Amino acid sequence: MEANQLKKISTELTISESKNREWLTFLIIMGVFLILAPILSVHRITDFMIFCIFALSFDLLYGYMGRLSFGHLLYLGTGAYCAGLFLKYINPHPLLAILIGIASATVLAMILGFVIVRTTGACFALMNLAFNHIGFFLVLSPLRTITNGEDGFGISTVPESFLDFGSRPIMFAFTLFCLLFVFYLLRKLTSAPYGVLIRSIKEDENRVRFLGYNTFIYKWITFVIAAAIAGLAGTLTALNYNFVNPNVMDVHSNVGVVFACLIGGAGNLYGALAGGIIYMIISNFLPIYIQRWEMFLGISLLIITFRFRKGVWGYIQSQFAFLNKKKMLISPVPEEGSK
């Protein structure tokens, strides 16, 4: 019994993998996108990677902390709009705009987080939905004079030494770098004691509180981190299209990222990556062949919820369970919850 539990913990945590293995993972992720790029056009793949960044941030919130948000696009939209407006009105330097975009999403999440994080379950999802709706409305109507309402606005950037975001390959390389960085960061975070803690909050928040942790702070921090990464994804979207319009934070598009997370397997960073790619392929190419692609999306969501909870990555893991066993032999069981 105990051995089983330990095994479970060690396979889930993947804490102490050798450095070589880490590099191998990065190389594989890079390889996948580099192979896909010439097949599906560089611009599209950049879009895929941005969505993967967004899916990773959503996975931190939903998969790891167990809080389903139906308004995570608010932070992506905030990032995109703030970066875009900064580029348009103040300063055309893209790197500065990226920082501004991330900072704005972070600050917004810091403020809203105080209220939102107190709730759980359906309430959490609906609160996010409500705030997303308000944000969507704000850019659409009261801020029309600067955001240009439904039509959106174009942005132009000046090249910053070698970083010319107008050129597709450089945009691609930069996004890939961002994706790997976010992936690295989230992997470090989720395998640290902090990651164990937020997963424990998902399982049973009261027990974590009884252990003496201030769960509110941890939930708030997770919320803010997820929002900051979503803000990064937003600025990259703005830079990739050189254009910002209210669609970036359309309330109804939130289902996409939920779907991506579930199909890949929630609570797993590889799952989020796989889900992001699969969702983008489905939403980009399926409408060309099947007119009723929303129905396809709905039916596959139903199948996932009833039969296929672990998603694609969970399936792969269960098929290749021997890989995990090997890992178990290499890695000593980590001390759980140590601070």
Add this chain to the structure above:
Amino acid sequence: MTYTLIYGLTIGAILYFISIGLSLTFGTMRVINFAHTLTYTIGVYALITLLAALRGYFTAAAFLAILVVVPISYVIERFVIRRLYGESLDYTFIATFAISLIGVDTIKWIWGVNPYPLSDPIGKYITFLDMSFPVYRVIIFSIAILLFLVLNIFFKRSIVGKIVVAALEDKDGVRCLGVNVDRYFSFVFILGSALAALGGVLYAPISSVHPYMGLSILLLSFAVIIVGGMGNLKGTFYSAFALGMVMAITARYWSQGAETMVFIVMAITLIFRPIDV
């Protein structure tokens, strides 16, 4: 100001029709039903087809449209919602959202994406103290009041209603008494869906008809049940009319802000009285 009042009461009545089912479904089954307003949309589209078939007899067409919704909602309940009992709320969210995606796409398939025009089926105005308002809006409001009274009697007097109310309080307790709760839940679900269809059928002539019409009103009725308390029938009634008035008054001064104001009210409610679900 009187127009604002009439407008607010109409919106409130429609919100009441739609939210009552949502509130009941949540209160009894602990399922947040994203597909709830799917039946609302289906009701409206059935009305359009039936109006053409019946050459404009609105009452008959409306009645039949509501009947059309019953088997559809039974299928949804039997094959999806019933499997979600006791599941975590996330999965019920996602599964019911999937149903609404499938439903909306089916509607687009059958009726197309273009909006349909529908006109006020009565088209008369009553004049009262030098002001004239459409009779239709008054009728909607009266139906809402009537429905509230009927539902009140139903839930207080009839045995089915009593079982449902008891199940809202304590589902397991009712089951222990030997009552097959699932059958009553299925009934409650169909009742709620039919009421949503009623709301749709009544609201369609004074709003626009398009496949996504359900989603925006769904968000509003979520706000209603959160403000009124989930599974609280009386609270739903009051909050529906209160939010209807909020919408009407906001729309009077700032027309685009009406829906957003509802969400602000909802957010404030949640801040001061969070629901632990």
